[in-house]
Amino acid sequence: MSRVDRQVSSSWTVRTRNRIGRTVPAGQWLPDRQPAYMRSWIYVFGVATLAAFVVVLTSGVALTVKGPTWWHSSSIGHFVNSMHLWSVELFFMFMVVHLWGKFFMAAWRGKRALTWITGAVAFIGSIGTAFTGYLSQSNFDSQWISTQAKDGLNAVVMGAYFNVLDPGQMLLWHIVLLPLVVGFLVVAHVVLVRRHGIVPPFDAVPPGAAPPVSAAAPPNGRAAPMPVTEPAPPAGVGR
């Protein structure tokens, strides 16, 4: 190995670039082709969840501009708060449909367990983020929800560190800590989806491949299906 080669191989930048390339090859970040079996409205709910997440973040950032009590005294502020509320409702609706869809597809198959786990933890993190949002409203709902929720959290230690009766702590968790966690998980989830691609149907066999054990003799005795609706593109496209 030449001196130049040694320098390149020890470069953190080159190593990072290679690592990124190995995680998701360049053509897979934004492919212009998808598997032919991906033909259902259920697939829309993943991207709809992402779109709603963008609206949640944008309306949330707009609320932060003039502070936590602005929306109580300004009609514009109240409208922005309404957008924040309804985008959150849509976000959860899309995410729950997406989650059920992925469950029914057993979308963790084919080394996609981590994709499922990041999605499930993002869902739970989103519940925590929305919950702290309700605690940060500085109105009657915040008073009631916090005084009720403290009992559950205190009963399992968490209340000793996560004080729902402290609106300052809750607001910071809501606008900084939890969005960072959820944002990281969403990015990791999308990267994993792009890395592994869309999970194939049960027992599907790619053209030219030998049928798997479970496809050759499925437990229910039915013949193994194989979708071949369009010819495969040239190598490297949509991979």
Next chain:
Amino acid sequence: MTGSSAVKRRRDTTPDSHLFPTRSYDLVKEFVIALAVVVVLTLLLALVFSSPDRKAISLQDWAKAAPTDVVATATAELAGTSGTAGYGAPYNHATVGQKIGPLATQQWGGVRIPVDAAKDLVITPLSEVVGDPGLASAVQEWNAAKDADRTAWATAYGDALAKAPGGEPAKVKAGKFGPVPVLTSRLLTLAASGSLQSLLSGSSYYTSNETKPLLLLADGSYLEEQARADHLGGDQWGMMNETGNFPGQPWMWLYTFWYQVKPFSTSENADALVWGLMMVLTLVLVFVPFIPGLRSLPRHLGVHKLIWRDTR
């Protein structure tokens, strides 16, 4: 290759998705259309339905709307019979608190947010008042008394209030109440003036922690009455609802559901049990891919036939 790894290989035979035939698909266009649809939907929902914003109840509001409740609550704090006084961790050592079977989970964190109900919620704010000799004398008498006397005075006064018509302090029959009637009536005056809340929030110029005002307010019955009138009670699926006819947090339906059914609805350890159960169920959700039986369920349910119908 070990025997177990060979079995694992055979179990998950899902091929690489990149080996399958493909079709043209515009991901960016899909996202932009989805974003536009969500923005329009959000705008429409916000314009048509708005969002709830019922004003918070201040301690001053409480004192004006339910003065007898303030006096009764202050008396309970002094007697050690209020929710906060008998709470346990993380506020005090009054009780072991909630448990999951033999595990005293509430105690595990210790007393990290110390609250002495009588001292912190009643006596200390009253001690800040100047120019009221009667109050100063009552506080002095309370501070100098033995614990047993304090409890006896406050308990007797609490019982007398409960028997008085409408819980009115003015209609309480004479008894051995020590300084308690003065202390509780002055706390009501302090609350009605609007000063009590800031005295409870802390001594710092900037405060964001409302633990003590909220504990005092929640120890009374007024807050719960208001919440129940707005279908927010614990047995009314309150944790997931919000004021008015708004959807609230429907994603918390399962958590709230357990509080509506036995044994949770009648258990003294309901919070710990529900949280324990939800933690287990959360782990099940997260680790579905590794749970035998559950991970195979979607194949047998057959819902996937509705999703991949074109490929059959």
